[in-house]
Amino acid sequence: MKLPPRNTLSGTRAEQLLRRDFYGVYLRHRYADREDLELADATSVFTPEGLRQLRDYLTEDALKAPVIFTEHLSNRVLAVHLVQNTVERIVVLNMRFKVDPDVLVHALIEEYAHSQQVLDGIDFAQQRAQFAYAERPYELDAKRIATTILGYDPDIYETYLIREEHSDVFYDIR
Amino acid sequence: MSSLVEIKDSQSERLHRIAAETGVRPDVLLEEALELLFQQADREKARQEEEAFLRQLEEEDNGSLQVKTRPPLKKEEFTITHEVLVDTPILRRL
Numbered sequence: 001m002k003l004p005p006r007n008t009l010s011g012t013r014a015e016q017l018l019r020r021d022f023y024g025v026y027l028r029h030r031y032a033d034r035e036d037l038e039l040a041d042a043t044s045v046f047t048p049e050g051l052r053q054l055r056d057y058l059t060e061d062a063l064k065a066p067v068i069f070t071e072h073l074s075n076r077v078l079a080v081h082l083v084q085n086t087v088e089r090i091v092v093l094n095m096r097f098k099v100d101p102d103v104l105v106h107a108l109i110e111e112y113a114h115s116q117q118v119l120d121g122i123d124f125a126q127q128r129a130q131f132a133y134a135e136r137p138y139e140l141d142a143k144r145i146a147t148t149i150l151g152y153d154p155d156i157y158e159t160y161l162i163r164e165e166h167s168d169v170f171y172d173i174r
Numbered sequence: 175m176s177s178l179v180e181i182k183d184s185q186s187e188r189l190h191r192i193a194a195e196t197g198v199r200p201d202v203l204l205e206e207a208l209e210l211l212f213q214q215a216d217r218e219k220a221r222q223e224e225e226a227f228l229r230q231l232e233e234e235d236n237g238s239l240q241v242k243t244r245p246p247l248k249k250e251e252f253t254i255t256h257e258v259l260v261d262t263p264i265l266r267r268l
Contacts, residue, residue, distance in 0.1 A: 004216075004220070007220050007223040007224040007227065008223060008224065008227040009227070010227075019239065020231055020234060021231065021234070021235050021236075021238065021239040022239060023231060024228060024231030024232055024234075024235055025239060025241055027224065027227070027228045027231070028228060028232075035243045035244075035246075036243065036244050036245070036246055036247065037241055037242070037243055037244070038241065038242050038243075038244045039239070039240070039241050040240050044239055044240065044241075068244065068247070070246070070247065072246060072247065075260065076259060076260055077257045077258065077259060077260060078258045078259070078260045079257070079258040080254050080256065080257045080258070081254070081255050081256040081257075082247075082252040082253060082254050082255065083252060083253050083255055084251055084252040084253075085251075085252075090252070092247070094260075097260065107258040110256075110258055111256065111258065114255065114256040117256075118255055124255055124256070133259070138256070139256075142256070155261075158264055159260050159261070159264065160264050161264065
């Protein structure tokens with residue numbers, strides 16, 4: 001049986017990795033259905049310690065991806081990484097879930113790792129065609145980086161869906 | 175540890191009526207009702223703890239974090255290259 005998500009950063013690994021003002025904006029925005037919100041890049045999300053650890057794996061370019069909070073993702077995805085106009089890389093977070101802070105930071109690190117993979121020219125289409133989701137090398141690599149930085153796999157916490165799915169979700173899993 | 179509790183006659187009558195209608199024993203119905211009560215109490219406690227933490231974060235906030243609202247993303251304008259999936263979320267209002 002999984003554990004309920006924790007309510008504060010106290011005692012979490014995320015406490016060392018996430019900026020407190022970021023977490024405040026995240027919590028405030030999560031309480032109600034609001035407009036999409038954009039934060040400039042990884043420096044708006046992670047503490048200096050978090051950024052130091054991310055830089056062991058990722059380039060400055062990868063860390064430049066902004067983060068968007070949105071209501072308009074499906075009930076099956078917590079976060080996505082998207083590419084706009086072929087060069088803009090964006091991390092998008094689904095605000096209709098309550099997750100443990102460690103799950104949140106793990107997902108964000110995963111998406112930044114993926115931003116690096118985009119810059120590295122990984123052939124995602126080929127891996128998608130060849131492997132199931134959990135076996136794709138780029139998925140495994142992004143999860144490995146997130147789990148290494150966080151220190152453990154936080155797949156021990158429940159995820160709470162706190163608002164119903166919108167009729168105009170812009171993305172669902174294929 | 176077991177407890178003996180008193181309930182009003184009207185509540186007892188209704189409880190037994192529901193038990194007869196559903197085929198579920200009264201003590202099982204009471205256990206289910208208590209479980210709902212405990213979940214509600216847990217949710218309220220969690221909400222209060224989170225809101226107190228949010229107030230603390232807002233007091234600390236020096237306004238250095240740059241955030242802006244933005245128009246909704248349009249699916250025809252981008253390509254999704256990666257997703258973090260959710261494994262059977264539990265519907266839980268805050």
